[in-house]
Amino acid sequence: MPQQVPTVPAAEVPADAVVLDVREDDEWVAGHIDGATHIPMGDVPARLDELPEGDPLYVTCRGGGRSARVAAWLNQNGYEAVNVGGGMGEWQDAGRPMVSETGNPPRVV
Known part of the structure; x- marks a missing residue:
């Protein structure tokens, strides 16, 4: 039986949340949560x-799948982790702030 992973919609992540982004380097550079x-x-x-x-x-990724797996693993190893449902795609759609390392406007890739 799969473990239930605590999940919160991107729009409901507290502004002062401590966030771990588990995407690949190119995804991070294009756009991520400041801090x-x-x-x-x-x-x-x-x-x-x-x-x-935190x-x-x-924990966030592009769509919520990778972050759910990482959050589950962290929870099994003694951490308190919450998956950001919908990931950075939902974060961007909710109009939440993002930054980019490219000099271009931030985006989710």
């Missing part, structure tokens, strides 16, 4: 010492 920590999904187990202090830690 989020970026650790690609595959790197999370090896980089636990880089996780931001209780809970909100």
Whole structure:
């Protein structure tokens, strides 16, 4: 039986939330939440010492699938993690603020 992962819609993530973005580098560079920590999904187990202090830690990706898997894994390993439902796509659609590393307007890729 799959584990239920706590999930909150992107529009309801608190403004002061501690966010972990598990997308790949090119996705991050195109647009992300200002102040989020970026650790690609595959790197999370090896980089636990880089996780931001957050209780809970909100985990996001592009659409919510990767972040749900990471949040479930973190919860199984003693962290309090919440999946951002709909990911950065829903975040952008909700008009939530984003920044870009490209010099262009932020976007979700």
